[in-house]
Amino acid sequence: MKKGRVWKYGDNVNTDVIFPGKYTYSILEPEEMSRHALEDLDPGFAQKVKPGDVIVAGRNFGCGSSREQAATCLKYAGVQAVVARSFARIFFRNAINQGLPVLQSEEAVESIEDGEEIEIDFIRGKIKTARGDFAFSPFPESVMGILEAGGLIPYTKKKLEGK
Amino acid sequence: MGKTFSEKILGLKAQKEVQAGEVVTVSPDYILSHDNSAAIIKEFRKLGVKDVMSTQKLVIILDHVVPAALEKYALNHKIIREFVSAQKIQNFFDIPSGICHQVFSENGFALPGKLILGADSHTTSYGAFGAFAAGIGRSEVATLWATDEIWLRVPETIKIEIEGELPAGVYAKDVILKIIGEEGADRANYKAVEFTGEAVKKFSLASRLVLANMAAEMGAKNGYFEPDEETLRWLKGRAKDKFKVISSDPDARYEAVLNYNISSLEPQVACPHTVDNVKPISEAEGKEFHQAVIGTCTNGRLEDLEIAARVLKGKKVHPNVRALIIPASRQEYLHALKKGILEILAEAGCVILNPGCGPCLGAHQGVLAPGEVALSTANRNFKGRMGSREAQIYLASPATVAASSIEGKITDPRKFL
Numbered sequence: 001m002k003k004g005r006v007w008k009y010g011d012n013v014n015t016d017v018i019f020p021g022k023y024t025y026s027i028l029e030p031e032e033m034s035r036h037a038l039e040d041l042d043p044g045f046a047q048k049v050k051p052g053d054v055i056v057a058g059r060n061f062g063c064g065s066s067r068e069q070a071a072t073c074l075k076y077a078g079v080q081a082v083v084a085r086s087f088a089r090i091f092f093r094n095a096i097n098q099g100l101p102v103l104q105s106e107e108a109v110e111s112i113e114d115g116e117e118i119e120i121d122f123i124r125g126k127i128k129t130a131r132g133d134f135a136f137s138p139f140p141e142s143v144m145g146i147l148e149a150g151g152l153i154p155y156t157k158k159k160l161e162g163k
Numbered sequence: 164m165g166k167t168f169s170e171k172i173l174g175l176k177a178q179k180e181v182q183a184g185e186v187v188t189v190s191p192d193y194i195l196s197h198d199n200s201a202a203i204i205k206e207f208r209k210l211g212v213k214d215v216m217s218t219q220k221l222v223i224i225l226d227h228v229v230p231a232a233l234e235k236y237a238l239n240h241k242i243i244r245e246f247v248s249a250q251k252i253q254n255f256f257d258i259p260s261g262i263c264h265q266v267f268s269e270n271g272f273a274l275p276g277k278l279i280l281g282a283d284s285h286t287t288s289y290g291a292f293g294a295f296a297a298g299i300g301r302s303e304v305a306t307l308w309a310t311d312e313i314w315l316r317v318p319e320t321i322k323i324e325i326e327g328e329l330p331a332g333v334y335a336k337d338v339i340l341k342i343i344g345e346e347g348a349d350r351a352n353y354k355a356v357e358f359t360g361e362a363v364k365k366f367s368l369a370s371r372l373v374l375a376n377m378a379a380e381m382g383a384k385n386g387y388f389e390p391d392e393e394t395l396r397w398l399k400g401r402a403k404d405k406f407k408v409i410s411s412d413p414d415a416r417y418e419a420v421l422n423y424n425i426s427s428l429e430p431q432v433a434c435p436h437t438v439d440n441v442k443p444i445s446e447a448e449g450k451e452f453h454q455a456v457i458g459t460c461t462n463g464r465l466e467d468l469e470i471a472a473r474v475l476k477g478k479k480v481h482p483n484v485r486a487l488i489i490p491a492s493r494q495e496y497l498h499a500l501k502k503g504i505l506e507i508l509a510e511a512g513c514v515i516l517n518p519g520c521g522p523c524l525g526a527h528q529g530v531l532a533p534g535e536v537a538l539s540t541a542n543r544n545f546k547g548r549m550g551s552r553e554a555q556i557y558l559a560s561p562a563t564v565a566a567s568s569i570e571g572k573i574t575d576p577r578k579f580l
Binding site: 012026028040043088093151152160161 | 198199201202205206209210211212227228233235236239282283284286298299300301302303305306309310314348349352353382384437524525526530543545546547548550552
């Protein structure tokens, strides 16, 4: 478990502001992607974010384009997890497939403030804050397997090798 | 209890009875990708598999930045062409073809009862033909190329019943903007949306595509129209494969049934910076803008270009406006050319661009400078989408964009018709 600073945002944070479309076909390296993370929402984020930090947001996080770089850029920027009231469907899948945990908790989002430090216990399904803990349902085994492997590609590779 | 279309088709594919909420492992009929195929190839290589498992299922269409605007795009296209050739992928459409969703449809891959997955969020479009079509990510497409298998959650379904008659000057785009404005950008998140009702049965396939395309903007996993005679007529001579129509049972269970009557609908405008920030034209009128876009996978078909030409015939684009016309595909471009539509639009002062995604995703062909305003027929108006994050994007129907281009400010198209 690692402590991380919270970056809090609102509802409908779309994939265009997470990773602008103009870079989608010209930037292919994850490290370079991370330098543009959240560029059109919070231009200072990419410079200031530290490994282990957590994004906390409102409803429909990751709506819009299916671009997987929206998840990739956050992961490579060091983001430990995204906690939101809800996630857009494709982003939710992409995040897990990139090995980036996405947690849904109304109560946690309601309580957590920008800039505070929190901890996440993935095994027990708890978000720990100074004001108490918030539970989230731990991931099913199959999803945990993908997260632990570091994403769908390494997970599938291992599975294919095992065959 | 009966079943919805989505429950039936995913059950058929999983070879068992399923209901909403269940997770199934399925194999799609077609797998779409576009310029992002270069990134998918990179992921595919990491899997340690030499060949694509079912090459006949792959449909690759170059459309996002065509022709290549920078060396990096050119290299991506080159990687894709080499892969297509090495893997002997038959369904490859190079840069002359047009926007993937239009090209995929025109070439008869979008068929009733097919399961189609694509590395593009607007893959939902093919629901216009009664297919189950959903967007997925790159890692998933790479995995599908290697294993031909994916898990999907069977979605709950929202039924949207649309009744009434479209008033003059009001179009499918206004209908879907109205619905998204009322319901919100995440109303259908993870869910299927079925469009039904007397009004949509009279819609052309081009108009149905507008609704299915923008179902994605309500968060929908897939959109659906029950195929009818019009669908079958449209598919005649195009269908790439045999198909079977799948329909929802009359007693299927819906998460919600929403009713809309469009008989007194006004033209609608989505204002910056979210697609659900929708206002009737009367509340958006007068906003000056710099760039008009008529095109994209939402509204770049012949029907749309014809409406724009009807409005712009004999008129001139306002000197403060750059009006870009982007036919959705080469086929639509040729139809518009032969009917004299492109001539009318060029005479009016429009810029006619080659079929493709154009400036919709901010990569080329008319990106916006800080402080600029665009009025577009596209499906997204997110901050920064068309270039500068300090630009603004408004969305409307082709008629509204054409009429507004004459006036240099957002204008009710009904006075030009």
